[in-house]
Amino acid sequence: MNLIAIDIGGTTIKIATWINQKLKMVFTIDTPNNLDTFYEELTDAVNEIKASNKIDGVAISSPGSVNKKTGVIEGASALPYIHNFKIVPELEKRFGLPVSIENDANCAALAELVAGSAKDCSSMAFLVIGTGVGGSIIINNQIWHGAHLYGGEFGFMIIDGQQLSALASPVSMAKRYNEKTGKDFDGKTVFELADTDDLVAQEERGKLIHALATAIYNIQHSFDPEKIIIGGGISQNQELIPLLNDEISKIRNKLNIATVKPILDICTLKNEANLRGAVADFEKEH
CATH class of the missing domain: 3.30.420.40 (ATPase, nucleotide binding domain)
Structure with missing residues (x-):
């Protein structure tokens, strides 16, 4: 399974690929200060990677309390514009790919579980x-x-x-x-x-x-x-x-x-x- 991996931080967003069971950093971008720019820059990044790779989905690490059942990032963070609406279907529509989102601390724990x-x-x-x-x-x-x-x-x-x-x-x-x-x-x-x-x-x-x-x-x-x-x-x-x-x-x-x-x-x-x-x-x- 080939994936694009995204780590949303308060200052920067890391974007990587997971291809042939290997993680490879592609680039980082400054974290936008509004939702429209956030959508635009992430969609551009995903499309750029899709242009030269067969990608099966987008895996996202995010701040906030991620409700996996509803696709809503609850709680609060330094990025208030990503909270309290169904962001997963919005991203899937723009990326044209399945999307998963999990809290960043939970992602770090999963990483230590599978490879640490x-x-x-x-x-x-x-x-x-x-x-x-x-x-x-x-x-x-x-x-x-x-x-x-x-x-x-x-x-x-x-x-x-x-x-x-x-x-x-x-x-x-x-x-x-x-x-x-x-x-x-x-x-x-x-x-x-x-x-x-x-x-x-x-x-x-x-x-x-x-x-x-x-x-x-x-x-x-x-x-x-x-x-x-x-x-x-x-x-x-x-x-x-x-x-x-x-x-x-x-x-x-x-x-x-x-x-x-x-x-x-x-x-x-x-x-x-x-x-x-x-x-x-x-x-x-x-």
Whole structure:
């Protein structure tokens, strides 16, 4: 099956082909600021690729809560014009091809399931840690969307009276640190400063690690996935997994009940994850 894969981002849209079981980037375009231009530029891109390749469909990774039953992108994102109407049939009409759309975090999770760190699993949880905390749940090789499309919205979990996104995001960690010190460091810098004698950095990284470890413990004992995969920029820090494992061990040791040790791993597909997952979603749907 030959496909065009599209990853819609707030700043750029990536467009690739999936031909002979290989993903190949074609080009990127700046994300339009209105629906008419969005339709026009994507249709031009699809037609350009169709002119020299036999294409069977278009697989799209998108922000927002994608309702697979209705073909509507619900929720909200930086692109309000793609939400709350039946966008799938509109795109199919313009492309002249079948179209699938799935949420970007769900696409990244599917990519890790079919070709990444969870390749040998049938169940997994995927946490994306960035400005906030999002993610995805896969059970029996299928995305668990939830009754209200909130499956995998881990950032809404309450840890110590606060949302997980407020505690475990590197952006929030840096904000807390800067408010206390009067400095202007990013999350990566604060995370690394915690390895020095900077007590404030140690405290704030400790909050992040404890909140994330608690969430992981809860996810493991709620859904019991085979693996929990961590994505986002912070996942590239080699200290993250050991720190989380240490904190999870402390949590388990405090409890007088038998518990499961989560198996943690980091995402491997990185920049290609959304595109590869969109392909996997199309193949499941069609």
